[in-house]
Every structure is written in C-alpha cells, then in structure tokens.
Amino acid sequence: MDSNSFRPADRDQLAQQTRELTDRRAQLLAGSYRLFYREPVHLVRGQGQYLYDADGRQYLDLYNNVASLGHCHPAVVQAVTEQMQQLNTHTRYLHERILDYTDDLLSTFPAEKDWRAVYMCTGSEANDLALRVAQAHTSGEGVIATAEAYHGTSALTSAVSPALGSGQPIAPTVRLVPAPDTYRTGIADIGTWFANQVQSAIDDLRAHNVRLSAxxxxPLFSSDGVLPGTPGFLAPVVDVVRRNGGLIIADEVQPGFGRTGERFWGFARHGFVPDLVTLGKPMGNGMPVSGLVGQADVMASFSDRLPYFNTFGGNPVSMAAAQAVLDTIRADNLQEHSLHVGELTRQALRDVAARHEVLGDVRGVGLYTGVELIEDADGRVPDAGLALDVVENLRRQGVLTSTAGPDGNVLKLRPPLAFSSGNVDWLAGALDASVHEAVTNRRARAGS
Ligand SMILES: Cc1ncc(COP(=O)(O)O)c(C=O)c1O
Incomplete structure (x- = not known):
C-alpha cells in the first residue's frame, strides 16, 4: 500500500509550487497520509475518465473506481444538488429515498434469499459491521483473510488488512491464507488448493480454541494482485467455510456495481451466495456512501441485540447519489461496456507484453486489469522496482495508475467506467513507451 509513495527526502527536487503544497501538508496533516508519485500530482478538475492538473495538463485516470461512472458525472451532480436543496437528514425519520434505493439495490441480489440493508459512509465501516454481525451470528471470533488483503481502517478491519504493511498487527484470532494466484503458483486447480489453505487455517484456529466466524x-483479490480467476473457482472454499460453521463475507468494494462486466457483483461471477456483502467506493460515484447487505436471519443476530446508527449513513443526499449511479449503470449499459472495453484493453496490453519480456501475465475481467512486471519471462520473478519506474513513466505519458500485490509488482488498471475504446491506444502506447524507457534506463545504470 505504501509502494508508490512520495518520499519526503525527495522534497528538494520538487518544482516550487509542488514543494510549497507538499510542505504545507507536512505542517498541517498527520504523517500517516501518503502522496502518490516521486513528484506529487496537483489535481484541480476531473471530467469523465480525465483528470486535469494545476497547469491544465490532461491525464487519463486508470486508478479510480470511486468516480465509477466518471468524474463529476452530471446525473450524480444533479441528483445530489437537488436533494441537498430540499432536505438532508438521518435515518431516524421516515424518508422514501432510502426505501426506493434499497428496493432497487436488492433487486440486483439473488432472489432466492431474503436480504436486509444498512448504510454507512465508508467501506471500512461496512466491513467493520459485517465482522461484528458475523461474530454475533456464529458466536465465533476467528476470521480468515488473504495474505495481502485490504479491508479497512477501523481496529477490526485493519486487523484483517495485511496490505497495511508490517507495522499493522494482525489479530491473534485472524489467520491469513495465500491468495489464489495461478500465475505464480502454477497450480491448475487453484480452487481446491485455495479451499485446502482455508481448511488448514480453520484447523489452526480450532487448535487454538478459536471458533470460526467468517x-x-x-472476489477479485485486487490488493492481492488482481486475481479474478475463472468464474466459479471459489465454490470449494465456500463449501469448506460453510461445513465448518463459518460465514462468507464478500467485500464488493472493488468488483461491485458492474465493473467485472460479466455480472453485477463479484460473488455472482463465482456463482455463490454470500451471507454478508459489503459495498463501498463505486456506490456513490464519489459521494461517501457504503452499505452492508446481509441475509435476514444473519443480520437479525446482531440487530435483535444492538442498535446501529450511523449519522450520515443512508441520508437522502447519499441515497440520491447512489440511485443516480444505479440508474446510470443501467441506462448507459455500463456493465456490458465494461466487459467489452475491458477485453479490448487486455488484447492491446497483451500485444504490448509480447514486445517486452519484463511484462508477464496480463489478466483481469471487465475494466479491472493487472499487469505483472517481472525480471524475465522464464522466472516470473516479481520486479517491484521496475513496476514503480513504469508507474512514474506512465504518469509522464499522462496515465495515472499504481501497483498492487504482495510483491508490489502488479500494475492495477481500474479506470472510471467512462474509459472507452478510444482510450485504449493511449494506454497501450503509454505502457509500451514507459516499459521501454524503464528498461533502457536500468540497462544504462547497470552499464555505467
Ligand atoms: C476491498 C476493500 N475493502 C474495503 C476498503 C475500505 O474502504 P474505505 O476506504 O471506503 O473505508 C477498501 C479501500 O480501498 C478496499 O479496497
């Protein structure tokens, strides 16, 4: 998570205006904030898939599933403005917006189950409540997460978020399992392999007298390096968890709202029905809206005992934004668009990869793509340093993105859904030039 960060030691090399803003941040903001890039980017405007810096330079945004439809989408701006002019209050008064939205949202969930929703403002809060609900339902404390997962900022969620780095303690009731990475492990039946990892983790919890909760x-394993896998490969792990009395929490903060193109939800792509589903980032196109959707009996285990009130969660303005997002995804066929343009993008990037042996696997689904930077084609040895150089070079080519994965060597390409087939050439050309430059510079350094 810290890999593509500005280092204060590089301050003196910054242009004056960038240095002044960077210094102000250092004086005013807590040190835990991180800036992207060796030379931070100062953004002032966004439109669709484009961002503009203070000098008027246009960038192609390949790293934003928060502005999921596109930056400053007019339907969301209008919906929020109109509702803000009328009323904004909390969920202790009756209001239609939250009900109409929930009706609509739940129509995207598997019809064979009875679902209940609750709203908050961040993915962290959604996951935090999901973990509490799971604990209430199972009377267990044990949680299993993947080795480079990120699930949030609260005490509970950061304790299941190894992506925060070695400074983040993982709770003693948590077990981490390696993510299902076919490329690096070379294992064909990755579903069974993954289920076995989870079974071992459950056995270990049991050996320590910890009952499994969830x-x-x-479902995209995005911070684990973007590992969508073939649809359905998660079936064995779902069986293992259920046989051992645990719940499945699908964190849809990354794959949700049509991004994978194949299905509206990441879990649906794998053909299983989770007990709890958490929603965030793309839900409000930039408005802080998140949600937890759970099977009614599971949710009742918590709500029968405890109230939940989130001051801003589910307010009419947030619900108006969320409704505009759902409406626009449908009206503009953005799920199909994601499927189609995602395929075009990976075809183009695979053509680029064929020209550079340091580019390994190009994988993904819909508008979510991971590209491996490796030392050479045979070894598949991750090359995080090269990945960072490529990210910096891409920025100079006007393309903003970053890295993911346990080795920090996977380019994570996740544009607003406004990203179009007309943008593919820009991205592919920029990647080609950026890799070429990174490799050439490295050779020059090695030779000098
Ligand atoms: C998979 C996943 N879950 C949860 C979160 C936390 O969401 P938020 O930053 O809105 O609290 C994130 C944020 O990056 C995420 O990627």
Whole structure:
C-alpha cells in the first residue's frame, strides 16, 4: 500500500509550487497520509475518465473506481444538488429515498434469499459491521483473510488488512491464507488448493480454541494482485467455510456495481451466495456512501441485540447519489461496456507484453486489469522496482495508475467506467513507451 509513495527526502527536487503544497501538508496533516508519485500530482478538475492538473495538463485516470461512472458525472451532480436543496437528514425519520434505493439495490441480489440493508459512509465501516454481525451470528471470533488483503481502517478491519504493511498487527484470532494466484503458483486447480489453505487455517484456529466466524474476501483479490480467476473457482472454499460453521463475507468494494462486466457483483461471477456483502467506493460515484447487505436471519443476530446508527449513513443526499449511479449503470449499459472495453484493453496490453519480456501475465475481467512486471519471462520473478519506474513513466505519458500485490509488482488498471475504446491506444502506447524507457534506463545504470 505504501509502494508508490512520495518520499519526503525527495522534497528538494520538487518544482516550487509542488514543494510549497507538499510542505504545507507536512505542517498541517498527520504523517500517516501518503502522496502518490516521486513528484506529487496537483489535481484541480476531473471530467469523465480525465483528470486535469494545476497547469491544465490532461491525464487519463486508470486508478479510480470511486468516480465509477466518471468524474463529476452530471446525473450524480444533479441528483445530489437537488436533494441537498430540499432536505438532508438521518435515518431516524421516515424518508422514501432510502426505501426506493434499497428496493432497487436488492433487486440486483439473488432472489432466492431474503436480504436486509444498512448504510454507512465508508467501506471500512461496512466491513467493520459485517465482522461484528458475523461474530454475533456464529458466536465465533476467528476470521480468515488473504495474505495481502485490504479491508479497512477501523481496529477490526485493519486487523484483517495485511496490505497495511508490517507495522499493522494482525489479530491473534485472524489467520491469513495465500491468495489464489495461478500465475505464480502454477497450480491448475487453484480452487481446491485455495479451499485446502482455508481448511488448514480453520484447523489452526480450532487448535487454538478459536471458533470460526467468517472468511472475508474480495472476489477479485485486487490488493492481492488482481486475481479474478475463472468464474466459479471459489465454490470449494465456500463449501469448506460453510461445513465448518463459518460465514462468507464478500467485500464488493472493488468488483461491485458492474465493473467485472460479466455480472453485477463479484460473488455472482463465482456463482455463490454470500451471507454478508459489503459495498463501498463505486456506490456513490464519489459521494461517501457504503452499505452492508446481509441475509435476514444473519443480520437479525446482531440487530435483535444492538442498535446501529450511523449519522450520515443512508441520508437522502447519499441515497440520491447512489440511485443516480444505479440508474446510470443501467441506462448507459455500463456493465456490458465494461466487459467489452475491458477485453479490448487486455488484447492491446497483451500485444504490448509480447514486445517486452519484463511484462508477464496480463489478466483481469471487465475494466479491472493487472499487469505483472517481472525480471524475465522464464522466472516470473516479481520486479517491484521496475513496476514503480513504469508507474512514474506512465504518469509522464499522462496515465495515472499504481501497483498492487504482495510483491508490489502488479500494475492495477481500474479506470472510471467512462474509459472507452478510444482510450485504449493511449494506454497501450503509454505502457509500451514507459516499459521501454524503464528498461533502457536500468540497462544504462547497470552499464555505467
Ligand atoms: C476491498 C476493500 N475493502 C474495503 C476498503 C475500505 O474502504 P474505505 O476506504 O471506503 O473505508 C477498501 C479501500 O480501498 C478496499 O479496497
């Protein structure tokens, strides 16, 4: 998570205006904030898939599933403005917006189950409540997460978020399992392999007298390096967790709302029905809206005992934004768009990869793509340093992105859904030039 960060030691090399803003941040903001890039980017405007810096330079945004439809989408701006002019209050008064939205949202969930929803403002809060609900339902404390997972900022969620780095303690009731990475492990039946990892983790919890509560997973394994896998490969792990009395929490903060193109939800792509589903980032196109959707009996285990009130969660303005997002995804066929343009993107990037042996696997689904930077084609040895150089070079080519994965060597390409087939050439050309430059510079350094 810290890999593509500005280092204060590089301050003196910054242009004056960038240095002044960077210094102000250092004086005013807590040190835990991180800036992207060796030379931070100062953004002032966004439109669709484009961002503009203070000098008017246009960038192609390949790293934003928060502005999921596109930056400053007019439907969301209008919905929020109109509702803000009328009323914004909390969920202790009756209001239609939250009900109409929930009706609509739940129509995207598997019809064979009875679902209940609750709203908050961040993915962290959604996951935090999901973990509490799972604990209440199972009377267990044990949680299993993947080795480079990220699920949030609260005490509970950061304790299942190894992506925060070695400074983040993982709770003694948590077990981490390696993510299902076919490329690096070379294992063909990755579903069975993954289920076996989870079974071992459950056995270990049991050996320590910890009862299983839940497996929490991002069905795209995005911070684990973007590992969508073949649809359905998670079936064996779902069986293992259920046989051992645990719940499945699908963290849809990354794959949700049509991004994978194949299905509206990441879990649906794998053909299983989770007990709890957490929603965040893309839900409000930039408005802080998140949610937890759970099977009614599971939710009742918590709500029969405890109230939940989130001051801003589910307010009419947030619900208006969320409704505009759902409406626009449908009206503009953005799920199909994601499927189609995602395929075009990976075809183009595979053509680029064929020209550079340091580019390994190009994988993904819909508008979510991971590209491996490796030392050479045979070894598949991750090359995080090269990945960072490529990220910096891409920025100079006007393309903003970053890295993911346990080795920090996977480019994570996740544009707003406004990203179009007309943008693919820009991205592919920029990647080609950026890799070429990174490799050439490295050779020059090695030779000098
Ligand atoms: C998979 C996943 N879950 C949860 C979160 C936390 O969401 P938030 O930053 O809105 O609290 C994130 C944020 O990056 C995420 O990627």
């Amino acid at each position: 497996l929490i997973l991002d």
